[in-house]
Amino acid sequence: MSKRAKIILIVVAVLFGAVLIWFAKKNKKNVIAYDTEKPFKTTIVKKTVATGKVVPLEEVEIKPQIAGIVDKVIAEEGQIVKAGDLLATIRVVPNEQSLQSARGRINSVKVQLENAKTQFERNKALFENGVISSQQFEASELSYNQAKTDLQNAQNDYQIIKKGSAGSSEANTNIRATASGMVVEIPVKKGYQVIQANSFNAGTTIATIADMNKMIFEGKVDESEVGKLVKGTDLQVSLGAIENKKFPAKLNFIAPKGTEEGGAVQFKIKADVTLDDNYFIRAGYSANADIVLEKKDSVLAIKEALLRFDKKTEKPYVEVKNGEDFEKKELELGISDGVNIEVLEGVTADDEIKVWNKASKEKKENKN
Numbered sequence: 001m002s003k004r005a006k007i008i009l010i011v012v013a014v015l016f017g018a019v020l021i022w023f024a025k026k027n028k029k030n031v032i033a034y035d036t037e038k039p040f041k042t043t044i045v046k047k048t049v050a051t052g053k054v055v056p057l058e059e060v061e062i063k064p065q066i067a068g069i070v071d072k073v074i075a076e077e078g079q080i081v082k083a084g085d086l087l088a089t090i091r092v093v094p095n096e097q098s099l100q101s102a103r104g105r106i107n108s109v110k111v112q113l114e115n116a117k118t119q120f121e122r123n124k125a126l127f128e129n130g131v132i133s134s135q136q137f138e139a140s141e142l143s144y145n146q147a148k149t150d151l152q153n154a155q156n157d158y159q160i161i162k163k164g165s166a167g168s169s170e171a172n173t174n175i176r177a178t179a180s181g182m183v184v185e186i187p188v189k190k191g192y193q194v195i196q197a198n199s200f201n202a203g204t205t206i207a208t209i210a211d212m213n214k215m216i217f218e219g220k221v222d223e224s225e226v227g228k229l230v231k232g233t234d235l236q237v238s239l240g241a242i243e244n245k246k247f248p249a250k251l252n253f254i255a256p257k258g259t260e261e262g263g264a265v266q267f268k269i270k271a272d273v274t275l276d277d278n279y280f281i282r283a284g285y286s287a288n289a290d291i292v293l294e295k296k297d298s299v300l301a302i303k304e305a306l307l308r309f310d311k312k313t314e315k316p317y318v319e320v321k322n323g324e325d326f327e328k329k330e331l332e333l334g335i336s337d338g339v340n341i342e343v344l345e346g347v348t349a350d351d352e353i354k355v356w357n358k359a360s361k362e363k364k365e366n367k368n
Helices: 003-027 096-128 134-163 361-367
Strands: 034-037 040-056 059-062 068-073 086-091 174-176 181-185 207-210 215-222 234-239 246-254 259-261 264-273 285-303 316-322 325-330 332-336 340-345 353-359
Antiparallel strands (some): 040 215, 040 285, 234 285, 246 264
């Protein structure tokens, strides 16, 4: 082999070795170093949020005792009233048929009264002369007195149909408050036609009066959480109209029957709200109530982000550092607040748990 051929062979060998070294470095896997975190002691509170509104505990609807047209509205929304205060007046529009019938009854009773009076006066003279017995005289007197009473009743009925009252001081046309409190709503105006409550109709509401010093929260919770609620539980109520303020409340009612809404069964709850004198709470404010379902103090916990679930068994596990490697350990879990979760079995406070998808700075530098 010539000298030139040897040189070419050596050059080829060197180039081939350089290529092998380059490929080896190219395909060499970087050792990934993961950060770790240790379990810690903390307090875990499991909560749920009920959406609803704040309404008065006591609310009374004022309805008229007679049909007619609103003649005057005296009260105003937001006004404080006492029981017996005048709220509005009603002008009666009589039914013509009923009015004519009442007039006819008056005329008929007048005829009966004249006849009874004539018989009474005749029998009185006969009785004084000893012609008839006292029993016959007393019977005619009774008929005469009864006829006078019937006439008075017929005239009263006529006045009630025509004016709404028979002249008494407490006229049915005067709509008065039946309870003390604030007038929260007046759904009628002057000229509105109203009807009284009866067996077939609830009647027209003239005004709504409520005690604004006693408010309750009304909301709904899902069926998956209602079983964990207990009467007397403390709540924190947040109002949409008042920022950065929570009002304490106490749960006092859990509905025994739920209603289906959007494919889920919801149960109504009520809670007494403790008011703050610095804030005026209006009826109907939208509200959210934070309800503590379960609370545990000083429990061993980890962040939920550290958890993984076995694809076959679906059991939760973490990877704990064991020397240079990580060892898989299945966990027994307790309650969670959405960020931290209680660990009952599987790891100790000294274990170093792999932080998933969070490589060390060395790995990031190698990538760059």
